[in-house]
Amino acid sequence: MKDNLIIGVAGCGAMGLPMAQKLRHAGFTVWGYDVRPAIEFMDFAPRMIEDPGEFASTINTLISVVRDQRQNFDLLFDEQAIMNVENPPKTIVISSTISPRCLTKIAKRLPPESALVDAAMSGAPSRAKAGTLTFMVGGEKKVVEDLLALFRAMGDKIHQLGSTGMGLKCKVINNFVAITGFAAVRKALIAADALSLPRERLLEVMSTSSGSTWYGDNIDSISWAKEGYSAANTIGILEKDMLSFLDAMRGHSDIEFDNLTDSVLDIVRASESIE
Numbered sequence: 001m002k003d004n005l006i007i008g009v010a011g012c013g014a015m016g017l018p019m020a021q022k023l024r025h026a027g028f029t030v031w032g033y034d035v036r037p038a039i040e041f042m043d044f045a046p047r048m049i050e051d052p053g054e055f056a057s058t059i060n061t062l063i064s065v066v067r068d069q070r071q072n073f074d075l076l077f078d079e080q081a082i083m084n085v086e087n088p089p090k091t092i093v094i095s096s097t098i099s100p101r102c103l104t105k106i107a108k109r110l111p112p113e114s115a116l117v118d119a120a121m122s123g124a125p126s127r128a129k130a131g132t133l134t135f136m137v138g139g140e141k142k143v144v145e146d147l148l149a150l151f152r153a154m155g156d157k158i159h160q161l162g163s164t165g166m167g168l169k170c171k172v173i174n175n176f177v178a179i180t181g182f183a184a185v186r187k188a189l190i191a192a193d194a195l196s197l198p199r200e201r202l203l204e205v206m207s208t209s210s211g212s213t214w215y216g217d218n219i220d221s222i223s224w225a226k227e228g229y230s231a232a233n234t235i236g237i238l239e240k241d242m243l244s245f246l247d248a249m250r251g252h253s254d255i256e257f258d259n260l261t262d263s264v265l266d267i268v269r270a271s272e273s274i275e
Contacts, residue, residue, distance in 0.1 A: 002027060002028055002149060004060075005028060005029065005060065005061050005150065006029045006031070006058065006059045006060045006061065007020075007023055007028055007029065007030045007031070007059060007061045007062075007063060007150065008030075008031045008032070008033060008049075008055055008056075008058065008059030008061070008062050008063070008089065009023070009030060009031075009032050009033070009063045009065060010032075010033045010034070010055075010062060010063070010064050010065065010066055010075055010082075011033075011034060011064060011065035011066035011067070011071070011075075011096070012032040012033070012034040012036075012041060012044070012048070012065075013034070013065070013067075014125040014128075014223070014234075015065055015121070015125060015128050016032070016034075016063075016065035017032070017041065017044060018125060018128035018129040019063070019065065019095075019121075019128055019133075019154050020032050020044065020047070021044060021129075022128070022129075022131045022153050022154045023150065023153050023154065024044075024047065025153075026149075026153035028150065028153065030047060031047055031048070031049050031055060031058055031059055032044060032047050032048045032049070033048065033049055033050075033052060033055040033080075034048065037050065038050050052075075052080035052081070052082050053082070053085050055082060056082035056083070056085045056088050056089060057085050057086070057087055059089050060089050060090050060091065061089055061090070061091040061093065061147075061150075062082070062089040062091070062092050062093060063093045063095055063119075064076075064092070064093065064094050064095060064096055065095050065096060066096055067096065067237070067240075068096065068098065068240055069096075069098045069099065069102045069244075071096075072094065072096055072098060072102070072106065073105075073106075076092070076106065076109070076110075077109055083109075083110065083111070083114075088111065088114070089114075090113065090114060090115060091114070091115045091117065091143065091147070092106075092110065092114055092115070092116050092117070093117045093118075093119050093147065094106070094116070094117070094118045094119070094120075094168070095118075095119050095120060095121050095135075096120075097120055097168070097171055097172065097175060097237075097240075097241050097244060098168065098244055099168070099172065099244040099245075099247035099248050100118075100165045100168040100169050100172070100248050101247055101248065101250075102244075102247075103116070103118055103164065103165050103168055104165070107164065115139070115140060115143045116139065116164055117137065117138065117139035117140075117143055117144060117147065117164065117167075118136075118137070118138045118139065118164060118165060118166075118167040118168045119135050119136070119137045119138075119139075119147075119151060119167055120135070120136045120167050120168050120170070120171030121133045121134065121135050121136075121154070121155065122134040122135075122136070122171065122174060122178075123155075124218070124221070124222045124223060124224075125223050126221055126222070126223065128154070131153065131154055131155065131156070132155060132156045132157075133154050133155035133156075133157075134155055134156075134157040134158075134159070135151050135154070135155045135157070135158045135159065135167075136159050136161055136166075136167040136168075136170040136171050136174070137151065137158060137159060137160050137161060137167045138161050138162055138163055138164050138165050138166035138167035138168065138169075139163070139164045139167075140163075140164070141160075144160055168248075169248065172241070172244050172245040172248045173245065173248075175238075175241040175242070175244075175245060176242065176245040176261075178214055178215065179238045179241060179242050179264060179268065180260070180264050181213035181214060181215050181216070182213075182215045182238060182268070183263070183264040183267035183268060184213065185206075185213055185215050185216040185219070186267055186271055186274075187267060188202065188206075188211070188216075189202070189274065203216055203217075203219060226273060226274045226275070227271075227273055228271055228272040228273035228274075229268060229269050229270065229271040229272075235268060235271055238268050239265060239268050239269065242261060242264060242265055242268070243265075245261070246261055
């Protein structure tokens with residue numbers, strides 16, 4: 001199966017580039033695409049294709065790791081429009097974190113012969129580099145099974161969750177929990193300062209007790225953990241991901257989230273860089 005896949009990774013940033021590199025090291029044929037010039041990708045530069053039409057015509061399996069809903073639509077249909085070439089990729093894997101509602105819109109615009117899989121990933125760039133990402137996968141069973149070797153080259157925990165869309169549904173709920181944890185830890189650090197408790201001691205204790213969180217436990221190894229908020233950085237992605245969760249929950253007014261999510265978003269947007 002590996003020999004039949006010609007993989008294109010679109011969005012070769014902090015996550016996409018190490019994902020492409022792990023696939024390459026595992027023996028897959030991999031090409032990359034990004035809006036930035038190929039020269040910026042150093043050792044991977046020879047594998048970058050700068051023309052979106054050429055990129056689309058070269059590959060048969062696309063992994064999209066672009067930032068958000070708008071960039072996915074630009075990539076697939078609008079600006080780069082790689083699905084508009086004569087022979088577009090046959091399998092589309094969405095690894096961006098977007099609302100499941102967006103995935104439905106993508107499916108409606110794909111050619112009928114295309115297979116759509118959502119394979120949302122979790123893990124910081126350090127886990128992408130190590131090949132230990134967690135994948136939450138939704139899609140037709142046979143299509144997903146044909147892609148399992150690909151996912152296993154990039155991750156060590158592959159969760160097959162059912163039909164197309166189930167991966168993203170799981171991911172946005174997972175991110176709701178993770179972002180809430182981020183907000184709680186940021187507030188906890190401020191509380192520690194107010195009570196003259198050293199932050200490092202608080203984090204040490206929380207990591208071995210009921211206050212354990214992914215963000216707090218890994219604050220020294222997550223590359224973006226101490227950044228302040230900017231719409232353009234990873235803290236800004238937390239905002240985008242919470243909004244994706246809220247979009248997924250539209251129509252479920254019987255479940256009250258607004259007070260909590262509003263507070264969490266306020267904390268995210270007010271986050272300052274920390275030492």
